[in-house]
Amino acid sequence: MAKYDLAPELVDLLKEKFPSLEVLGEGVVAVSKEELLPLMKELKENPSYAFDMLTNLTAVDYPDCFEVVYNLVSLPLNHLLMVKVRVEDKENPAVPSLCSLWGSAIWQEREVYDLMGIDFTGYPGHPTRILLDESFKGHPLRKDFQWEGGRE
């Protein structure tokens, strides 16, 4: 898959524009949550990137932070990029919403909010639960979620 990752020279250009951008590997970058929205806007609207589809949006609960993961695809240029945002605040995690850029963020952000409990600032209205019932307490994909049952 490596040959479809965003070319390194294009990643370097991004680094100049966004000081918080950090290259984590081939086709994987991390950015601060303050610069997430401007970076995504650039990636979508600049024709040399042309990332017109946000394919995947998910989050991971690490011991010291949450990480929100975005997978972007450019259909015209056929390249890929994974963007990550670390959220240090484990009490009230929040990242900017990308609904203004991609429609596919609307349901995926709701899913992350529902299962992982990460708030998306700027989401039209407020993200609501999508898979679980409104009355459900907690966010099951968090590592500290206490659940009954299982195999034992």
Added chain:
Amino acid sequence: MRTQTYILNMGPQHPSTHGVFRIILELDGEVVVKAKAVPGYLHRGIEKLAELRTYPQVIPYTDRMDYLASMLMNWGYVAAVEKLMGIEVPERAEYIRVIVGELSRIASHLVAVGTYSVDIGGFTGFLYCFRDRERVLDLLEMVSGSRMTFSYFRIGGVADDLPPEFFPTLDKFLHDLPSLCDEYDGLITGNEIFQARTKFVGIIPPDVAVNYGLTGPNLRASGVLYDLRKVRPYSVYDRFDFEVPLGKNGDCFDRFAIRIKEIRQSARIIRQAVDGLPEGPIMAKVPRVIKPPKGEAYAEIESSKGVFGCYVVSDGSTQPYRVHFRRPSFINLGYLEKLLEGWKIADVIAILGSLDIVLGEVDC
């Protein structure tokens, strides 16, 4: 005259939702003003359950997402784990994966075509599709011993080699398939009432489809060429000669018709894969205990409903730290609320059916 809108609840127990799915419709007469989709009735927390299982133990859970194309769900998951561990899958296994994967795609599209015919009111077409799907299930049963939840893929290959009786049965099926497709086209696609109900209904413009992350036949019906098997070939798809059917108008009719065309193309791929099937092992050399190194991988495959992705994070133990599935049905459904606005209540069924969702996958 003063008028007011009213709320009509559709589902969750409604046959045309193909599962348990609810839509709350706000109607002005019989025109939809606003629609609210309520999924989640089949949510089992597969992503959470996976965190307490070993890597191979997750495979049967993937069967239960898109249960109409379980082989492809298996494939997406093992592809991510193999990428994480850097496993090279033997050629014979790759060819077998293509054969059973495309058979699964045919089975899934036959359900889509058949049930869509029922949604529009034609029961006969449904029976023909299910009659022929039975033959695909028989073939997959020979391979895996199961008719629905196959769990046939393994990390590094497939569970078992193809049995000898598989080949003549497959040959006969592939021989009959083009004429069967002609039969569906004659019965359903060419039907005047069917066309009146579906043509220029529920149009999705190409730029909107891309923006909302739609993939699979739903995106290609809008004329966007995006099929991972073609644009970013994985496995051995670059060795086969096939076409990617595209739609023109992005309406319900195109989304329906494209699936029959894809069945024909899948048959072409299977024929080539069977002819070129190399000898050799069906499993890579993998450790007895699967313990991927610390790290993460995201892999995508082209499922029957669209791009199926799997994101796996490993902490170096025998159990995945986090698994996320990018389910095409879920993301395709994200546009439904907007799509329904302005259409009549009878079109709601036509539009929902044309998206071909599987609730096991939507709710995960």
